[in-house]
């Protein structure tokens with residue numbers, strides 16, 4: 447196959463102790479005075495967004511805290527109007543995937559000058575006419591959304607999910623402050639970190655892998671295997687929290703460029719059809735999809751064993767390393783299941799029935815990630831994975 | 837010249853899809869899932885308006901001349917990139933992964949189109965070529981020779 451790749455990344459990463467306190471400087475050097483801060487009601491109630499605003503030292507700003515669980519075109523339009531009418535000059539998103547996706551929608555609308563988002567859906571389809579400074583402050587360590595050029599926004603009128611891939615929705619600054627993730631409960635910490643681990647493993651093995659995304663993926667896998675269980679067993683471990691935040695961010699940069707595969711195709715579909723939480727779906731599906739892909743990318747899985755368990759890598763013959771790495775992933779998931787109740791089967795979620803399989807399969811086949819999985823997805827293959835995961 | 841070659845190959849892709857719509861359930865299932873009246877447009881260059889537009893009708897597919905609002909447009913970034921995919925030197929999924937084209941419209945809907953194109957390509961190109969461009973070569977339902985004959989003389 448022809449050897450060509452693109453690696454698109456942008457954010458200046460502010461990572462570590464009191465990272466939020468450095469945002470004021472970033473705004474100053476970029477000549478910005480009045481951010482619009484986006485978040486959701488849950489984070490507002492927890493006091494997390496208030497802490498973020500205080501620690502960023504914002505003086506003049508406006509807010510929008512009504513971002514719904516699924517970002518929608520209506521919300522994007524409302525926020526865009528607010529941005530314009532209140533004279534804001536940049537966007538700060540404090541939250542998880544849906545807050546950052548909403549902010550990306552707003553940026554998309556402002557950058558393109560197009561108010562009907564349905565008209566600019568697609569990949570690389572946006573033409574930039576304006577500049578908008580965009581700062582992302584993730585409050586989970588998982589999605590890596592602060593480093594990705596992808597956004598999914600629901601169009602409630604058409605009943606469709608609009609998907610965008612564009613350089614222009616990459617945040618300019620990503621802020622990884624441990625204060626934002628230190629209070630995450632162990633189970634959410636585990637499922638979001640497994641999402642990041644899945645991003646890294648899929649990025650390392652998907653069709654568009656490249657030397658740069660490989661480097662990011664490896665660093666992320668190493669950090670997650672070193673820190674995740676430590677943090678789940680001791681949630682106040684600040685160093686571990688920082689490691690997981692870094693792991694999620696760099697896995698985001700990795701998969702945004704090499705793309706993700708079948709774990710995500712089926713996982714997105716399980717979310718849409720049965721409301722299975724994204725991280726849970728990743729934990730349940732990952733080993734089964736890895737076994738499907740092993741025939742094509744077994745050598746690559748084998749290479750990753752050294753980052754999960756260096757001693758095992760040395761003592762395992764090359765031909766057995768792929769299976770040994772899958773067993774390491776399974777072992778991690780089983781231990782997390784015991785320590786914090788992370789779901790490892792579809793039955794454990796209580797949300798998926800065999801009657802749902804047909805719809806799950808159809809949606810998974812049409813997910814954008816299906817096209818880059820090393821083994822092509824067929825209906826039979828997806829059913830087989832679902833049955834094994836049940 | 838390159839535009840013309842792209843158009844000829846795209847024409848065979850369209851004709852092949854029509855032929856296989858009647859003879860291969862994999863293509864039929866994908867095409868039946870397309871929106872009626874909606875279309876996939878293959879645009880070979882960003883500066884010229886030449887495109888082959890394949891529209892879904894009640895009974896199958898038809899070709900139309902112009903791109904309409906709501907069509908899904910696959911617009912190659914350069915004519916050389918279009919040539920590679922249209923002549924089977926590169927798979928459509930690989931072209932997508934390598935950002936060879938701008939995609940205007942629903943990414944989800946393009947997945948079914950891509951699968952249908954891969955089955956059609958498997959009937960139009962020799963196996964030695966297919967191994968280099970597809971992750972897995974779909975089995976042929978009819979021979980390459982028969983596909984071309986039907987594509988030229990009527991489905």
Ligand SMILES: [Zn+2]
Nearest residue numbers: 589641645710
């Ligand atoms: Zn994910």
